[in-house]
Amino acid sequence: MEREITKMIRVYGIVQGVGFRPTVSRHAMARGIRGSVSNKGPYVEIFAQGKQQDVDAFIADIGNKPPKRAAILKLLEESVEEPEKFTQFDIIESEKTKGEIFVSPDIAICDECKAEMFDPENRRYLHPFINCTCCGPRLTILDSLPYDRERTSMKEFPMCPSCADEYHNPDTRRYDAQPVCCNDCGPEVYLAGREERGREAITYTRKIIASGGIVAIKGIGGFHLCCDATSEEAVQRLRQRKRRPVKPFAVMAQDMEAVKKICKVSEEQEKILTGHQKPILLLDKLPGETRLCESIAPGNPKVGVMLPYAPVQLLLFHYDDGIRMPGLLVMTSGNTSGAPICRDDEEAAEELSHLCDCILSHNRKIRIRADDSVMDFYKGEPYMIRRSRGYAPLPFMVSTPWKGQVIAAGGELKNTFCIGVDNRFYPSPYVGDLEDLRTVKALKETIGRLETLLEVQPEVVVCDLHPKYNSTVVAEELGLPVLRVQHHYAHILSCMAENDCEEKVIGVSFDGTGYGTDGTIWGGELLVADCQGFTRFGSIEPFVQVGGDISAKEGWRIAVSLIWQNTGNLEKTLDTVRKLGLCTDQEAKVLVTMAQRKINAVTSTSAGRLFDGVSAILGIRRASTFEGEASTALEFAAEAWRKQREMQKKNPEENLKIRMSEKEDIPESTGISEASEDERKFILNTGEIVAYLVRARLAGADPGKLAYGFHRALADEILAACEEAERQTGIRKVALSGGVFQNRLLLELVDDGLTEMGFKVLKHSLIPPNDGGIALGQAVYGMAYVQRYR
Amino acid sequence: MENKTVTMAHGAGGRQTSELIDEVFKAHFANPDLTADDAAVLVPPAGKMAVSTDGFIVSPAFFPGGNIGKLSICGTVNDLACMGAKPMYLTCAFVIEEGFPMEKLEEIAAAMEKTAKEAGVRIVSGDTKVAGKGQVDGVFITTTGMGEIQEGVQVGGELAKPGDAIIVTGDVGRHGCTILLAREDFGIDADVTSDCAPLWGAVKDVLDATHDIHVIRDATRGGVGTVLYEIAGQSNVGIRLDAAAVPVAPEVKGVCGMLGLEPLYLACEGRMVIMAPKEEAGRIVEALRKCPYSRNAAIIGEVTEDQPGKVVMTTEIGTQALLPQPGGELLPRIC
Ligand SMILES: [Fe+3]
Ligand SMILES: [Mg+2]
Ligand SMILES: [Zn+2]
Ligand SMILES: [Zn+2]
Structure with a gap:
C-alpha cells in the first residue's frame, strides 16, 4: 500500500456561514480523503489524510472550488508528523479560538431557493424563511461565534426530522446550513396585533398594498414601510404620514425586467442588482418613463432601486392568492424620523402603527439592525453611499503589518463605527443620525454586540474633534483612552485605507461641516496627510x-x-x-x-x-x-x-x-x-x-x-x-x-x-465618501497611534 | 433740582448728595423702616429668614416692559420667592455714571417704588456713588433682600424626583429677546416686551394650594434651559421636555427662528420653573393661571430616572434630541 500523509490546513477569510465545512467534506469524499473539518471561529481547521497526490488535489479543490459565498484570504498547510488514524471524514462541532475573525454579512436569497419556493411540489413551497448554505440571514441573527444554530436567533426553532436530515446530509444544499427550516419547523409570519398568521397574513398584506394602503414589513435587518410605487395616491399618503415631503423613496422591483422598464441599467449595475448583496442602486430614470409615480423622487433624474432579497419580499410580489400586485413597491426604512430602523414588534407598534395599515412581522429575532446599503456608480465602478446590509461587517485589510485593537466612534450624521484589529478594519452596519438619542442608544448597543462577535477589547477609542458630537460623548463613556481626530483628516485617512495607501498624500476633503483645529468650522479643505498627521495646506475662502x-x-x-x-x-x-x-x-x-x-x-x-x-x-x-x-x-x-x-x-x-x-x-x-x-x-x-x-x-x-x-x-x-x-x-x-x-x-x-x-x-468605492466613512479613517489613525506609542 | 444730569458732586457726600437722596430716592422709597442713619433697625421674622443679593447691569437700561429699576427689585424678590420666602426688606446701592440724566434716574426710582409696593417689600437702606464718565455704563444697581420663609416649605435644586412634573410659569425667552432687539440694530420691529415681573404673589398662591413642591427656580440669565440643566445635575436626574408644550410668544418664536436661537436659552426676568409631584401639577397650574404674571403657565415635561444630568427634548417632529448643553458656542453640526 502506498504511503499516506496527513496535513493540517487552516483557512482564513469568510469561511463561516457560507457552507464551508460541507463543501470541504464533499471535496474530501470525492478524493477519498479521511480526516476532519471544524470551525475555529477565526478560521476553519482541516485534517486531511490520504495519498500524497489526493491530499494535494484536495487542497487545490478547496482553493479552486470554495463555496459560492466564501472568500478565502489565507490558506496555511503543514504536515502532521505523528497523526492519529482517521477512519472517515468528519465535521466536528465548533469550538472557540481567538484570532482573525470574519463574520459573514447577510446574503440575499439564491436562485435555487427561489425556484424551490415557487415550486408547488417542493416541501418549502411559499416558505417565507427558505435559505441554504449559500443564502439567508447571517450577521443579523448572530449572537456570537462560531456560527452555529445554537448561537443564533434560530435556536428557538428546533429542526423537524426532514430538515434535520438535510442538515446532516452532505449531499444536500442545506448540509450544515444553520438557519435551515421549513413550513413545519421554521419561524412564522403574522400580522402584529391581529389574528392572521401564515398564509392569511401574507394575503391580507398583499390586499392592502394592492388597494393603495401602507404596510410595515419585517425583513432581514429591520422593518420597511411599503406601498404601491405606481400609485401616486398611495405614495402621497405615505409622504404625509411619514412627514417627508420630497426626500426620495427607495423602490423594490419584482425582477430585473421591471427595473429595466423604468431605468437605464449598465451591465455592471445589473450584476450588482442581481448579486447576492442586493443594495439599493441609484439609477438614471428612463426619459419619459411614467410607470413610477412622480412623487417617488420628485425632480430627481435618479431613483434608488433594489431587488427582493428576503423570501418574504418575493412573496409580496408573487403568491397563489390571485391578487394582482404592482411590480414596483416603495420600500423605505421603517422608522420615525430620527430614530433607528425598527427591529422588533414593540418598536414597530410604537413607531410604525400610526403610519401604516398593518404590520407583517415574524418571530425570528433580529440581533443587529442592518439598513439597506445604498450605492451609486462612477465610471463603471461601485460608489458606496451607505454601506450596511450585505457588506457590513466585512473587513478592509491594509498591507501595513499593524498590531493592536482599536475602536472608532465615527461621526454624528450617518454614523457607523469601526473596529480595528491589527491590519483589518471592520466598519459597522449603518447606525444613523446621532442627533436623536434613540440612535445614540442603538450605537451603544451595536458597539457592544460587535465587540462580542469580533471578540475584541480595544486599547483606545478614537472620535471626532467636535465637542458637541454625541458620538464623542459615547466614545468618552467607553472608559478607554480617547484620541480625537480632525473630521476632514479622518475622511482622507478613510480614502487612503480603502486604497491601501500609507504614504503621504494631498487630501481634498470637501464636505458640509467639521470642527477645525482652530475652533472654526471647516468644510472645503486641502490637507497634506499621512497616517501620523496632517497640515492644512489650503481651504476655500472663509x-x-x-x-x-x-x-x-x-x-x-x-x-x-x-x-x-x-x-x-x-x-x-x-x-x-x-x-x-x-x-x-x-x-x-x-x-x-x-x-x-x-x-x-x-x-x-x-x-x-x-x-x-x-x-x-x-x-x-x-x-x-x-x-x-x-x-x-x-x-x-x-x-x-x-x-x-x-x-x-x-x-x-x-x-x-x-x-x-x-x-x-x-x-x-x-x-x-x-x-x-x-x-x-x-x-x-x-x-x-x-x-x-x-x-x-x-x-x-x-x-x-x-x-x-x-x-x-x-x-x-x-x-x-x-x-x-x-x-x-x-x-x-x-x-x-x-x-x-x-x-x-x-x-x-x-x-x-x-x-x-x-x-x-x-477615490472611494466601497466606503462612502460621506460621514458614514470617517470611522474607518479614525480607526486607522488610532491603529497608527498605538504603533507609535506602544 | 437745578442740575439736569448727575455730577461728580452728587457722589461726594456733601450738600448735593443729600439733595439727590432726598429729592429722588427718599421721595420714592419713603416708608417707616427707611433709615436716614447708617443702618436700618428691623424686626426679624418669626421663622427662618432668606437673604439674597444681586447686582444689575443691563444695556440698554430702559427697554420695552421695564427698566433697570424694576429689574433690580424683581430680580431680588424673585430670588427670595424661589426659597418660599415672602419678601420683607430690601437695600439698594447705586453706582451712577457722571452725566446720567436726572430725569432718567427719577424714572428708575419711580419704577422701583412701584415694583417694591407690588411685591410687598420695603426699601430700608441705600447707598449712592457716582463714577466718572465711562467708568460705568449709565447706572448699576445692587439690591439685597430679606424674606420670611413660609412654614413647612422645603424647596431646593437638589430635591427634584423622578416622576415630578415640570412647570414653567409663562412663555419663555421674552426678556432676552427684548434686550437683544433693543441692543442690536437688527431692524426687526417685532412687538416684544420683557417679562420682568415680581412673582411672590404667584408663588404664594401656589404654596397656598400645596406645600408638596420640590423645586422653585427663577429662570434668569441663561434661561429655562440652563435652569433645567442645573437641576438635572444637582438632583442627578434626567429631564424630559416636550418641545411642543413649551410656551413661546409668537413674536419671540419669529425672532429666534430668524436668528437661529433657542428660546429656552434666552433670559427671563419673570418666569419660574417649578417641579412637583405629578399629582400636584394640575392644582399648581390652576393657581398660577389665576395670577397676572403667570396666565400662560404650562406643564412642559417631567423628571426621569434615565439619562441623569441630561435634558432630552421630544421635538415637534417627534425626534428625541439632547437639548444642547448651556454655554459654549452654538456650533453647527450638520455635515
Ligand atoms: Fe464630513
Ligand atoms: Mg441672587
Ligand atoms: Zn439558498
Ligand atoms: Zn423543517
Missing part, C-alpha cells in the same frame, strides 16, 4: 456662517452672507438680495448684523454650505427639506445643462454658437492665493466665483449653465491648489473624500483634471 444648524437647511442665509462678504456694504447687499429674490430686506439686514457683530455666527469654510448658497443665488433651491437637497439640485441642474449642450453639439452650427456663449457665461477660475503672512495657507478664490455667478445671474444668464460653470470653476481651483501643493511637497497622489464628492460631476471634473495632470487619484 465666510461667516450665521444661525448655527439652521443655516444648513436654509441656503439663502449663506447666499446673503456670501453676497455681503463680496460687497462689504449693506446697501449693495440689500439691492442684490432684492434682485435675486432671496429674502426680505429685513431678513437680509438681520443676517448682515449678525455676521458683523458675530451673533450666533462662526467663521466657516464649509463647501457644502457654499453649494447651498450658490443653489439659492442661482434660484435653484432656496432651502432644503432634507440633507443635501439644495446642493444635489444644483448638481442636477448642471448635469442637465451639460447633457443638453452635448446633444446640441452634435449639430455643428449650434456647436460654434455654444462655444462662443460659453466663454462669456462660465466663470474663469482665478486660482488660489496666499491667505496671509502668519497663516501659511492657500485660499481657493471661491468668493470671486460667487461674485461672477451673481453678476451673470443678474444679467439673465441660464442658471443651468451657471450651475455647470460653478462646478467647473471650483474644480479648476482645486486643480490649481493640488498643483501648488505638488510644487511645494513633491507629492503626486491625491485622495478625494468628503460628502461633497457624492457630487459626481465635481468628482469627474476633479478626477479627470488631476489624472490629466499626471496625478494618481485615490
Whole structure:
C-alpha cells in the first residue's frame, strides 16, 4: 500500500456561514480523503489524510472550488508528523479560538431557493424563511461565534426530522446550513396585533398594498414601510404620514425586467442588482418613463432601486392568492424620523402603527439592525453611499503589518463605527443620525454586540474633534483612552485605507461641516496627510456662517452672507438680495448684523454650505427639506445643462454658437492665493466665483449653465491648489473624500483634471465618501497611534 | 433740582448728595423702616429668614416692559420667592455714571417704588456713588433682600424626583429677546416686551394650594434651559421636555427662528420653573393661571430616572434630541 500523509490546513477569510465545512467534506469524499473539518471561529481547521497526490488535489479543490459565498484570504498547510488514524471524514462541532475573525454579512436569497419556493411540489413551497448554505440571514441573527444554530436567533426553532436530515446530509444544499427550516419547523409570519398568521397574513398584506394602503414589513435587518410605487395616491399618503415631503423613496422591483422598464441599467449595475448583496442602486430614470409615480423622487433624474432579497419580499410580489400586485413597491426604512430602523414588534407598534395599515412581522429575532446599503456608480465602478446590509461587517485589510485593537466612534450624521484589529478594519452596519438619542442608544448597543462577535477589547477609542458630537460623548463613556481626530483628516485617512495607501498624500476633503483645529468650522479643505498627521495646506475662502444648524437647511442665509462678504456694504447687499429674490430686506439686514457683530455666527469654510448658497443665488433651491437637497439640485441642474449642450453639439452650427456663449457665461477660475503672512495657507478664490455667478445671474444668464460653470470653476481651483501643493511637497497622489464628492460631476471634473495632470487619484468605492466613512479613517489613525506609542 | 444730569458732586457726600437722596430716592422709597442713619433697625421674622443679593447691569437700561429699576427689585424678590420666602426688606446701592440724566434716574426710582409696593417689600437702606464718565455704563444697581420663609416649605435644586412634573410659569425667552432687539440694530420691529415681573404673589398662591413642591427656580440669565440643566445635575436626574408644550410668544418664536436661537436659552426676568409631584401639577397650574404674571403657565415635561444630568427634548417632529448643553458656542453640526 502506498504511503499516506496527513496535513493540517487552516483557512482564513469568510469561511463561516457560507457552507464551508460541507463543501470541504464533499471535496474530501470525492478524493477519498479521511480526516476532519471544524470551525475555529477565526478560521476553519482541516485534517486531511490520504495519498500524497489526493491530499494535494484536495487542497487545490478547496482553493479552486470554495463555496459560492466564501472568500478565502489565507490558506496555511503543514504536515502532521505523528497523526492519529482517521477512519472517515468528519465535521466536528465548533469550538472557540481567538484570532482573525470574519463574520459573514447577510446574503440575499439564491436562485435555487427561489425556484424551490415557487415550486408547488417542493416541501418549502411559499416558505417565507427558505435559505441554504449559500443564502439567508447571517450577521443579523448572530449572537456570537462560531456560527452555529445554537448561537443564533434560530435556536428557538428546533429542526423537524426532514430538515434535520438535510442538515446532516452532505449531499444536500442545506448540509450544515444553520438557519435551515421549513413550513413545519421554521419561524412564522403574522400580522402584529391581529389574528392572521401564515398564509392569511401574507394575503391580507398583499390586499392592502394592492388597494393603495401602507404596510410595515419585517425583513432581514429591520422593518420597511411599503406601498404601491405606481400609485401616486398611495405614495402621497405615505409622504404625509411619514412627514417627508420630497426626500426620495427607495423602490423594490419584482425582477430585473421591471427595473429595466423604468431605468437605464449598465451591465455592471445589473450584476450588482442581481448579486447576492442586493443594495439599493441609484439609477438614471428612463426619459419619459411614467410607470413610477412622480412623487417617488420628485425632480430627481435618479431613483434608488433594489431587488427582493428576503423570501418574504418575493412573496409580496408573487403568491397563489390571485391578487394582482404592482411590480414596483416603495420600500423605505421603517422608522420615525430620527430614530433607528425598527427591529422588533414593540418598536414597530410604537413607531410604525400610526403610519401604516398593518404590520407583517415574524418571530425570528433580529440581533443587529442592518439598513439597506445604498450605492451609486462612477465610471463603471461601485460608489458606496451607505454601506450596511450585505457588506457590513466585512473587513478592509491594509498591507501595513499593524498590531493592536482599536475602536472608532465615527461621526454624528450617518454614523457607523469601526473596529480595528491589527491590519483589518471592520466598519459597522449603518447606525444613523446621532442627533436623536434613540440612535445614540442603538450605537451603544451595536458597539457592544460587535465587540462580542469580533471578540475584541480595544486599547483606545478614537472620535471626532467636535465637542458637541454625541458620538464623542459615547466614545468618552467607553472608559478607554480617547484620541480625537480632525473630521476632514479622518475622511482622507478613510480614502487612503480603502486604497491601501500609507504614504503621504494631498487630501481634498470637501464636505458640509467639521470642527477645525482652530475652533472654526471647516468644510472645503486641502490637507497634506499621512497616517501620523496632517497640515492644512489650503481651504476655500472663509465666510461667516450665521444661525448655527439652521443655516444648513436654509441656503439663502449663506447666499446673503456670501453676497455681503463680496460687497462689504449693506446697501449693495440689500439691492442684490432684492434682485435675486432671496429674502426680505429685513431678513437680509438681520443676517448682515449678525455676521458683523458675530451673533450666533462662526467663521466657516464649509463647501457644502457654499453649494447651498450658490443653489439659492442661482434660484435653484432656496432651502432644503432634507440633507443635501439644495446642493444635489444644483448638481442636477448642471448635469442637465451639460447633457443638453452635448446633444446640441452634435449639430455643428449650434456647436460654434455654444462655444462662443460659453466663454462669456462660465466663470474663469482665478486660482488660489496666499491667505496671509502668519497663516501659511492657500485660499481657493471661491468668493470671486460667487461674485461672477451673481453678476451673470443678474444679467439673465441660464442658471443651468451657471450651475455647470460653478462646478467647473471650483474644480479648476482645486486643480490649481493640488498643483501648488505638488510644487511645494513633491507629492503626486491625491485622495478625494468628503460628502461633497457624492457630487459626481465635481468628482469627474476633479478626477479627470488631476489624472490629466499626471496625478494618481485615490477615490472611494466601497466606503462612502460621506460621514458614514470617517470611522474607518479614525480607526486607522488610532491603529497608527498605538504603533507609535506602544 | 437745578442740575439736569448727575455730577461728580452728587457722589461726594456733601450738600448735593443729600439733595439727590432726598429729592429722588427718599421721595420714592419713603416708608417707616427707611433709615436716614447708617443702618436700618428691623424686626426679624418669626421663622427662618432668606437673604439674597444681586447686582444689575443691563444695556440698554430702559427697554420695552421695564427698566433697570424694576429689574433690580424683581430680580431680588424673585430670588427670595424661589426659597418660599415672602419678601420683607430690601437695600439698594447705586453706582451712577457722571452725566446720567436726572430725569432718567427719577424714572428708575419711580419704577422701583412701584415694583417694591407690588411685591410687598420695603426699601430700608441705600447707598449712592457716582463714577466718572465711562467708568460705568449709565447706572448699576445692587439690591439685597430679606424674606420670611413660609412654614413647612422645603424647596431646593437638589430635591427634584423622578416622576415630578415640570412647570414653567409663562412663555419663555421674552426678556432676552427684548434686550437683544433693543441692543442690536437688527431692524426687526417685532412687538416684544420683557417679562420682568415680581412673582411672590404667584408663588404664594401656589404654596397656598400645596406645600408638596420640590423645586422653585427663577429662570434668569441663561434661561429655562440652563435652569433645567442645573437641576438635572444637582438632583442627578434626567429631564424630559416636550418641545411642543413649551410656551413661546409668537413674536419671540419669529425672532429666534430668524436668528437661529433657542428660546429656552434666552433670559427671563419673570418666569419660574417649578417641579412637583405629578399629582400636584394640575392644582399648581390652576393657581398660577389665576395670577397676572403667570396666565400662560404650562406643564412642559417631567423628571426621569434615565439619562441623569441630561435634558432630552421630544421635538415637534417627534425626534428625541439632547437639548444642547448651556454655554459654549452654538456650533453647527450638520455635515
Ligand atoms: Fe464630513
Ligand atoms: Mg441672587
Ligand atoms: Zn439558498
Ligand atoms: Zn423543517
